[in-house]
Structures are given as structure tokens and as C-alpha cells.
Amino acid sequence: xxxxxxxxxxxxxxxxxxxxxxxxxxxxxxxxxxxxxxxxxxxxxxxxxxxxxxxxxxxxxxxxxxxxxxxxxxxxxxxxxxxxxxxxxxxxxxxxxxxxxxxxxxxxxxxxxxxxxxxxxxxxxxxxxxxxxxxxxxxxxxxxxxxxxxxxxxxxxxxxxxxxxxxxxxxxxxxxxxxxxxxxxxxxxxxxxxxxxxxxxxxxxxxxxxxxxxxxxxxxxxxxxxxxxxxxxxxxxxxxxxxxxxxxxxxxxxxxxxxxxxxxxxxxxxxxxxxxxxxxxxxxxxxxxxxxxxxxxxxxxxxxxxxxxxxxxxxxxxxxxxxxxxxxxxxxxxxx
Amino acid sequence: xxxxxxxxxxxxxxxxxxxxxxxxxxxxxxxxxxxxxxxxxxxxxxxxxxxxxxxxxxxxx
Numbered sequence: 001x002x003x004x005x006x007x008x009x010x011x012x013x014x015x016x017x018x019x020x021x022x023x024x025x026x027x028x029x030x031x032x033x034x035x036x037x038x039x040x041x042x043x044x045x046x047x048x049x050x051x052x053x054x055x056x057x058x059x060x061x062x063x064x065x066x067x068x069x070x071x072x073x074x075x076x077x078x079x080x081x082x083x084x085x086x087x088x089x090x091x092x093x094x095x096x097x098x099x100x101x102x103x104x105x106x107x108x109x110x111x112x113x114x115x116x117x118x119x120x121x122x123x124x125x126x127x128x129x130x131x132x133x134x135x136x137x138x139x140x141x142x143x144x145x146x147x148x149x150x151x152x153x154x155x156x157x158x159x160x161x162x163x164x165x166x167x168x169x170x171x172x173x174x175x176x177x178x179x180x181x182x183x184x185x186x187x188x189x190x191x192x193x194x195x196x197x198x199x200x201x202x203x204x205x206x207x208x209x210x211x212x213x214x215x216x217x218x219x220x221x222x223x224x225x226x227x228x229x230x231x232x233x234x235x236x237x238x239x240x241x242x243x244x245x246x247x248x249x250x251x252x253x254x255x256x257x258x259x260x261x262x263x264x265x266x267x268x269x270x271x272x273x274x275x276x277x278x279x280x281x282x283x284x285x286x287x288x289x290x291x292x293x294x295x296x297x298x299x300x301x302x303x304x305x306x307x308x309x310x311x312x313x314x315x316x317x318x319x320x321x322x323x324x325x326x327x328x329x330x331x332x333x334x335x336x
Numbered sequence: 337x338x339x340x341x342x343x344x345x346x347x348x349x350x351x352x353x354x355x356x357x358x359x360x361x362x363x364x365x366x367x368x369x370x371x372x373x374x375x376x377x378x379x380x381x382x383x384x385x386x387x388x389x390x391x392x393x394x395x396x397x
Contacts, residue, residue, distance in 0.1 A: 034397045124397040126362075149396035152337045169393055170362050171375055179361050180337055182396040192397075217364075219391060221338055228339065230364060230391055231371055 003092075004046050017208050018046060024207040025049040027116040029104055029132060031080040032056070033187065034146050035122030036068040037196030038203075042120075043088045045204060049096045050088075053112060054081040055103040055267070057297060057308065065189035077294040079310075101296065103269055103314055104128055106251055109135045118203055119143035122196065124182070126173055127248070133158065133166035134249035137240055142206050146199040149180060151188050151222040153195035156232070157202050157214050161241075168235035169217070191222050257323035260316070266326035270313040276334070278311055285333060305329055337361070337392055344386040351378035353388065361392040 007013050013021075024047050028035055031054035039052060058066070058073040058080055066080070073083040081099035088097050104112065104123075113119055113135050121129055121144060129145060136143045137160045145166055146155040158165055202214055217230040239245040258267050278298040285291040289302030298309040306318040307329065315334060317326040344353070350365065354374050365374050366389035367382065382388060 030397055032397060122397050124395060126395045129395070147394045147397050149394045150337045152339075152392070152394065154394065168373070169364070171373065174362060179395060185337065187396060217391075219339065223338060226339070228391075230366070232364065233371075235373055235376055237376065 003094075007045065012210060013204075013208065020208055021046050021204065022048045024118075025116045026051070026203065026207075027113055027119045028052045028122060029112075029119060029128070030054055030122035030124065031066075031068075031084045032062065032122060032124065033065040033182075033189070033192035034148065034196040034199065035080075035120075036066045036084055037193050038120050038122055038146075038200045039084055039088055040067060040091070041197060041200035042203065043092045043095050043097065045200070046092065047095060047207070049098075049116075051098045051100060051112065051116070052081045052084055052088075053100040053102060053104055054079065054084075055101065055310075055314065056080050058083055065187065065192050067193070077297060077299060077308075079296045082296060101310060102312055103267070104131070105269070106131065106249055107273075109249070110139070113139055113141055116141065118206055120199055120203055121145050121147075122199075126170055126179075129166050130170065130173070130248040134240060134246040136160060137165060138246055138249065144199045144202055144206075146195045148191045148195045149182055149187055150185050151191055152220070153191040153222075154217055154219045155195050155198050155202070155214070156217045157206065159206075159213075163215060164232045164234045165238065165241050167240040168238045169232060171235065171238075188222060191220065194220060194222070257327055259321070259323065264319055264321055266317045266320055266323055268315045268317060268326055268330045274313040276309065276311055276313050278309065281309065281334070288333075300333065302333070307333060309334060337394060339392070340390045342388050342390065344382045344384055344388060346384050348382055349378060350374050350380045350382060353382060354378075357390075359390070359392075361394060363393065364391040365389065366391065 004018050008018050031052050058069045058078050060074050068084045068087045079101040081101050085097050085099040140160050142159045217232050219228045234241050282291045282293045285300045291300045300307045304319050308316040320326045
């Protein structure tokens with residue numbers, strides 16, 4: 001308990017609260033700018049168990065704001081979840097932490113949230129949040145929405161049947177490419193750290209059963225240091241809150257090809273579960289291009305394209321802006 | 337990406353205002369202290385001189 005002495009001094013935590021935290025379990029979805037800070041805070045605070053899920057790998061332009069990564073992770077092409085969990089083990093070896101390198105989708109989300117006390121959102125798109133929203137509502141698990149872009153950020157606790165849900169706030173998905181992203185307008189590390197810290201603090205309060213929770217949409221703009229608490233109510237026609245329809249959870253199969261965050265990169269997800277022997281694939285691909293196996297993933301360069309291939313069959317196709325070309329490259333070099 | 341305030345220049349519905357603004361992000365609106373979802377209140381009349389606060393909902397992370 002010495003490790004936690006400074007927070008145990010807080011009346012709201014105390015030894016009983018610390019023991020409660022040690023028995024708590026958290027799912028962290030996404031391990032980028034928000035996720036690394038959330039994980040860092042909660043692991044240091046002594047939660048009992050955390051599962052970190054992320055589909056991406058560490059790149060140089062992540063280091064400005066993704067606090068658990070370093071240049072060695074970039075050189076090794078480490079998956080973010082694995083790199084983060086390696087660091088987190090060194091920070092607090094008493095916490096059980098697991099990394100899952102995968103795309104969260106309709107097929108696996110219910111398994112992922114099973115047995116956790118809370119879900120923390122550190123993702124980067126509306127669709128995955130609507131999926132988390134459905135799954136958490138169905139299984140009555142609280143989750144915390146957080147997002148940041150430019151100098152602007154927001155967070156809200158979403159507690160099924162008590163608060164408005166995310167579907168109340170976003171009734172339908174914006175058209176692809178219509179929304180600004182961190183990759184198109186940038187983001188300050190101060191806003192991601194701030195939103196992530198608020199999310200982790202609210203998570204601790206929820207895990208401790210604290211009634212003094214944020215029940216509004218908290219909006220921060222560091223341009224003028226404004227903090228606004230926006231009261232949001234349940235939508236009268238919400239398909240989830242009112243009708244109990246899990247439209248995102250019930251969608252058939254994951255997206256086959258999605259464009260990522262405004263980058264010239266498309267993610268291809270196979271429609272069936274598979275395991276690709278990457279070393280074997282490297283042997284085949286190096287006959288036609290430059291292939292390197294990095295232990296967790298395979299990088300393959302051919303012509304002006306780069307494919308990052310994961311053992312579960314997912315691939316990022318870089319250097320393309322349309323899904324058809326990405327699908328075609330996937331089919332050509334990996335198969336269907 | 338910021339919270340913006342705009343003054344309504346002539347009476348119009350929420351739908352007309354949203355169409356006119358061609359917003360890139362989903363938004364919540366606040367008018368005279370009341371926060372609401374625009375698509376749930378498309379027919380609501382905004383009066384000339386009303387101050388409408390646009391609160392963009394974002395997805396970065």
C-alpha cells in the first residue's frame with residue numbers, strides 16, 4: 001500500500017477505496033494519445049486488471065502525444081498495445097495487464113467487455129464508439145467517451161439507463177471524409193492529456209461508487225482555456241435508449257475496408273477469422289518486393305505502396321486513397 | 337474546431353440554419369440556455385437576434 005500512500009490520504013479513496021480499485025477491471029479501447037495517458041494513470045493508481053486493445057502500430061508522428069512510446073518502438077514497428085503493456089508492466093508489476101492487437105468489431109466486442117467493470121474510450125472514430133455504446137448498454141456496463149482534436153476536447157460518462165447515451169448525441173454517422181481529424185487539422189498534446197486525465201479520474205470515481213460524477217458533456221478549448229459543462233438529455237427518439245435496438249452491434253460483419261483518420265491508408269479486415277503465418281508469407285513476398293518480419297507484423301513494400309500485415313489477417317495499405325485499390329493489393333499479395 | 341456563437345439574422349427553422357451552415361461535424365445547439373439535438377428539433381423556429389451556440393461533437397483521439 002506504500003506505493004499508493006498519496007492517494008489513500010484522500011478521504012474519498014482511503015484504504016478501503018484502494019482495495020476496491022485493486023479488485024476492479026478495465027477495458028481500454030484504443031491506445032493512442034488518449035489511451036496511453038489513461039493507461040498510465042490507471043495503472044499507477046493501482047487498478048487490478050486492464051485489457052488494452054488497439055489495432056495500430058507505433059509511428060514517429062505518434063511520439064508528440066502518445067506518452068508511453070519511444071523511438072525504439074517506432075524502429076521495431078511495435079504494435080501499440082504490446083509496446084504500451086511492456087511499459088506499463090515496468091511501471092506497476094502488481095497490476096495484471098493484457099494486450100490485444102486487434103480491431104474491435106461486432107464479432108469480438110461482447111467478449112472483450114465481458115467481466116470488466118468499465119470501458120474507457122480512447123478511439124478515433126464515431127463508428128467504434130457507437131458499437132461500444134450498444135455493447136455497454138446491452139451488458140449494463142458504464143463507459144466514458146473522450147475525444148480531442150486541435151485544441152478542443154470533450155468527455156462524458158455514459159451510464160446505461162441513467163445518462164443520455166452516445167446514440168442520443170450522434171443520431172447517425174457523418175459521411176465518410178466529412179469530419180475533421182487529428183491528421184487533417186492537428187492536435188495539441190495538452191488537450192489529449194487533459195481529456196484522458198479527466199476520463200481516468202471519472203473512471204476511478206465510478207469504480208469507487210462515488211456519486212459525485214460528471215453527468216454532463218464536459219467541453220474544453222485550450223485556445224481560450226474555456227471549460228463548459230453542457231447538459232445533455234436522453235433523445236426522445238433514441239433507437240437504443242427508447243427502443244433497445246442494437247443497430248451497430250447487430251450489423252453483419254466488420255467493415256471490409258475503411259479509410260483511417262484522413263491518412264493515405266486503408267485498413268482491410270478479413271470477413272472470417274484467420275491466422276496468417278507471417279514468416280511464411282514473408283518468404284513469398286520478398287520475391288516481388290521488400291518484406292520484413294518484425295515479430296508482431298510484416299511490412300511489405302512494393303512499387304509506391306506499403307502493406308502492414310497482422311497475424312489476424314488485417315492489413316493497413318499505405319499510399320492509397322481508395323478502397324478498391326487497397327482491396328486489389330490485398331487480394332494480390334495476401335489472398336482473399 | 338471550436339464552440340461558435342452565431343446571431344440569427346432572420347427568422348428560420350433549425351433545419352434551415354443547419355443546411356445553410358454546411359457543418360462538417362455533428363453539433364449540439366444551445367439557444368437561450370436550452371441545449372438540444374438539431375435533428376430532433378428541425379422544425380423549431382429561431383428568431384431574428386437569437387444567439388445560437390454550436391457545440392461540435394468530435395471523434396479524434
